[in-house]
Amino acid sequence: MIHSYSLGGYNIVLDVHSGAVHLLDELSFKMVSLLAPPLSEECPQQVLYALQGEYPLSDIVESYAELYELYKEDQLFSADTYDEFAGKMVSSPIKAMCLHVAHDCNLRCKYCFAGTGNYSGQRSVMPIEVGKKAVDYLIHHSEGRRNLEVDFFGGEPLLNFELVRAVVEYARSLEREHNKKFRFTVTTNGVLLDDEKIDFINREMYNVVLSVDGRKEVNDRVRARVDGSGCYDLIMPKFKRLVERRGDGQYYVRGTFTSYNLDFSEDVLHFYREGFDQISVEPVVAPATADYAIREEHLPRIFEEYERLARTMLEMRGRGERFNFFHFMLDLDQGPCAIKRLRGCGCGNEYVAITPDGDVYPCHQFVGLDGWKMGSVYDLSVDRSMKEDFAKATVYDKPQCKECWAKFYCSGGCNANNLQYGGSVRTPYTLTCELEKKRLECAIMMKAAELEPIEV
Numbered sequence: 001m002i003h004s005y006s007l008g009g010y011n012i013v014l015d016v017h018s019g020a021v022h023l024l025d026e027l028s029f030k031m032v033s034l035l036a037p038p039l040s041e042e043c044p045q046q047v048l049y050a051l052q053g054e055y056p057l058s059d060i061v062e063s064y065a066e067l068y069e070l071y072k073e074d075q076l077f078s079a080d081t082y083d084e085f086a087g088k089m090v091s092s093p094i095k096a097m098c099l100h101v102a103h104d105c106n107l108r109c110k111y112c113f114a115g116t117g118n119y120s121g122q123r124s125v126m127p128i129e130v131g132k133k134a135v136d137y138l139i140h141h142s143e144g145r146r147n148l149e150v151d152f153f154g155g156e157p158l159l160n161f162e163l164v165r166a167v168v169e170y171a172r173s174l175e176r177e178h179n180k181k182f183r184f185t186v187t188t189n190g191v192l193l194d195d196e197k198i199d200f201i202n203r204e205m206y207n208v209v210l211s212v213d214g215r216k217e218v219n220d221r222v223r224a225r226v227d228g229s230g231c232y233d234l235i236m237p238k239f240k241r242l243v244e245r246r247g248d249g250q251y252y253v254r255g256t257f258t259s260y261n262l263d264f265s266e267d268v269l270h271f272y273r274e275g276f277d278q279i280s281v282e283p284v285v286a287p288a289t290a291d292y293a294i295r296e297e298h299l300p301r302i303f304e305e306y307e308r309l310a311r312t313m314l315e316m317r318g319r320g321e322r323f324n325f326f327h328f329m330l331d332l333d334q335g336p337c338a339i340k341r342l343r344g345c346g347c348g349n350e351y352v353a354i355t356p357d358g359d360v361y362p363c364h365q366f367v368g369l370d371g372w373k374m375g376s377v378y379d380l381s382v383d384r385s386m387k388e389d390f391a392k393a394t395v396y397d398k399p400q401c402k403e404c405w406a407k408f409y410c411s412g413g414c415n416a417n418n419l420q421y422g423g424s425v426r427t428p429y430t431l432t433c434e435l436e437k438k439r440l441e442c443a444i445m446m447k448a449a450e451l452e453p454i455e456v
Contacts, residue, residue, distance in 0.1 A: 003405035007445045016405050020075035028063045037077040086396035091387045093143035098353040098364045101157035106191050110222045111284045117155035119368040125160040126356040131167040133377040134354045151185040158192040168204050190235035198242045208251040210239045214267025252278035258292035262301050265309035272323045280326035303438045310442040330443040344411030348390030365416030398426045410436045
């Protein structure tokens with residue numbers, strides 16, 4: 001399987017199953033579209049006939065010979081060696097957990113998948129007892145795993161900062177006894193940040209996710225406080241202070257673009273100008289009936305914007321200005337392991353979410369959905385059949401993914417979004433598929449530009 005496209009002045013061919021990326025001249029690029037495996041050593045007559053009016057015969061034969069060498073080296077039209085492996089997938093120990101520290105929030109974001117923080121239930125915070133039992137649950141089900149991850153989430157987790165402190169202290173106290181190493185992450189809207197919390201977060205959190213959507217007018221249109229006022233002016237100075245004090249510690253600013261700001265590259269660049277160099281701006285996932293929703297009609301405009309952002313970032317790099325945009329970060333040398341390529345984030349298998357009541361769900365976006373509770377921290381229970389089912393939900397178990405060129409990069413997409421908008425965990429949400437494919441095309445092109453810059 002191959003994927004061929006032209007972007008940024010490059011003719012790019014991705015060999016899906018080997019992961020090889022080829023930058024081709026015009027003749028070879030056209031020739032690839034005329035070929036299908038298995039290839040023979042001699043250039044096929046139909047290829048000669050199709051191209052001989054445009055190119056000298058000697059050039060056609062030479063180009064074919066070069067492509068044939070790539071074919072012999074399993075870098076073009078390579079065989080699929082993942083299919084058999086995917087069929088042998090089994091469940092894994094749990095290694096990561098999302099702690100719903102608070103089912104409450106001090107913002108009322110219009111697009112919030114969690115119902116402005118309460119997950120369509122009563123507003124509540126997690127008792128410290130539940131937080132400690134969640135740590136015990138993770139240790140119990142992690143089996144041979146040494147490195148464990150806990151993400152403090154909400155709602156807004158800083159509404160329950162006492163618990164955050166207590167859970168970190170409790171987990172650290174158990175590391176040596178159980179031969180475990182905990183890494184913590186917190187996702188915050190920043191409203192309650194102060195110097196004490198900033199210092200604690202920078203000391204204890206392996207990663208920090210800072211939620212702000214972009215320019216002031218973009219952010220305050222959809223991310224309002226309870227009284228309806230905007231939050232941009234309140235949170236941005238706090239985020240800057242946190243990042244300035246963080247040094248080399250990991251973080252990223254996480255925004256959301258909606259139909260209101262289809263020029264979202266301006267928000268990315270705004271973050272950079274404000275001093276942030278780790279940036280993610282995600283498309284909103286929402287019913288098509290919502291005013292702010294991304295709909296199919298918006299795709300051409302969004303594709304243009306991703307391409308514009310890619311070009312702008314390349315121009316900036318030429319001037320020595322660099323920042324990371326999450327969706328353009330791509331490792332073509334090694335990339336993720338085979339298991340992660342096949343089934344993605346590990347939702348419901350390696351990763352679970354814990355509610356303030358101690359209930360266990362496949363991930364934070366499944367919380368509150370009928371039929372998806374899979375256990376409790378109180379009795380250390382886990383629904384093994386559900387866990388096994390998630391373990392087997394690979395790209396080869398999703399018919400639309402199996403034949404998609406981007407399958408090893410998106411790994412079948414978000415299971416929760418698939419369920420909500422595709423009707424099944426195994427039915428990809430096609431709108432997000434199209435966005436992912438465009439981002440990948442841009443990311444690969446940017447890698448090409450780093451390796452072989454085009455002189456203008």
